[in-house]
Amino acid sequence: MTQSQLPGTERISEAHRDLDTLPTADIVTALLEDQARGAQAALEAAAALTRAAEEIAARLARGGRLLYAGAGTSGRLAQLDAAELPPTFSWPTERAVALLAGGREAMWEAREGAEDDAEQGAADLLALDPGPNDALLAIAASGTTPYALGALHAAKQVGTLAVGIANNPGTPLLAGADIAILLNTGPEVISGSTRLKAGTAQKIALNTLSSSVMVRLGKVYGNLMVDLKATNAKLRARAVRLVQAATGHGESESAAALEACGWQVSAATVMLLRGVSAEEARARLEASGGHVRAALE
Template identity: 65%
Template sequence: MTLLDTERLSEQYRDLDLRSTNGVVAALLEDQARAVTAVRDASDDLSRAVDLAAEFLARGGRLVYVGAGTSGRLACLDAAELPPTFSWPPSRAVALLAGGREAMWEAREGAEDDEEAGVLDLRQVQLSADDVLIAIAASGTTPYALAGLRYAKAVGALTIAFANNPGTPLLTEADVGVCLHSGPEVISGSTRLKAGTAQKIALNTFSSAVMVRLGKVLGNLMVDVRPTNAKLRERAVRLVVTATNASETEARAALEASGFRVAVSVVSLLRSVDTAEAQRLLDAAGGHVRRALT
């Protein structure tokens, strides 16, 4: 039987259970470090995925993730963190996990084989040609994710795939296939290890870079953060001060006037306009902060 690379036995760690605890920890950390290399090697495809996704999203499309198991849970995490980090509307970051929401907390391994569910879940969220579908699976062959990707192509959505085995259907059938070639795991077949780490790095990089392209970042400042607690409100003040060179008093006043919307406060102070005009400038710029300033 031909094995996928992620299923192969790593000869380097055949004696894992005989090593000291320090030795086991060292082996796991050593192998995890290879996840960074796997993502770096895919940087060209990752960049292409970012540029294409940003085009679709600028026209009003959604990010729709499909995955199973560890891959699906990582996709859910990525989608969940976009609203508080970039004020991205929750309705435009949809994560579909094989087995449903309960599978986030309790493994439902059989759900990944349900091709019909991969299609039905996308129909339920009314996937359209304006959307960006992100299919993610370590194997690159997971039926749930693959069926979802094929359905997305049929409706005309942009399809992006992340997988850890080269030449697999998920990668070859997507508009952009991002191969995170991480190889065999320390613990044979346990893709929650460096395959999952590579996926987490790639998803973080992809979604963050997309938000940069959409103007949700000014310089390297997170100027569209949603300050929903005390810590984040203090961060918002620091962001406004750093972006505008205003005093802390001026920054707080601008934030209070804008309902603690950092981007609006930044535009208001730098353009010397009131909150309403700052919001109008942002709306005219499609939410892109730097364009609103220039």
């Protein structure tokens, strides 16, 4: 197979054939400049990311889950995205589930052969009993990884929204998805090492997608993350600053409101802005589906 016939992520970068002969500063510069191209690839996928965010938010608003499936770097990035939603947005852990080829142990120790098992990808997804209110993000730089494809096909069979994220155009993962997100990053500085800009583009896309969904679900007021979990001293201090920023009240008043509301930023915000009790603030939030702006109105 010629270079032109290979997927973009597998081609050899002609611009970096002499990489090992360069001074360290030039190696660093080459890698950094290429990473910027990963960010550009994610930006070029804005329309597809927008559609996915809207479709996913609609399903999650009906009680669904955000599911992920991937192998290797893609799967580890999926695990990271899922793990960050609970502390950042108080999103229930059971409603952000990432499947990694080879199991959780593959997060720390590479199990490259596990990615070749499409049946296991399907079985792992179906074990979660997915339905039409759930959404799956199937991620693979190559766009051909059997594990991710197996999960994608299983999702479609049960009516789960199937979103495919890949770094090569015209691949089975994108062709088979309900929504295809192409992150066209091309050859890597270190040929074939998709943990580089392909992974960077995936991380940006996942951050953007899940954060956009959380904004649509009311987990943000203005640009303040009013549903974070204040589980340590640093986060409690952040919670106080967030309430101050949201309400214009001082530090002591904000801290007292948070204490009354069990350190729930959204409730403390409603409590102070509407001059109601903690109980009334929580009731307003419950009635509004957790949206601070709606609770205030």
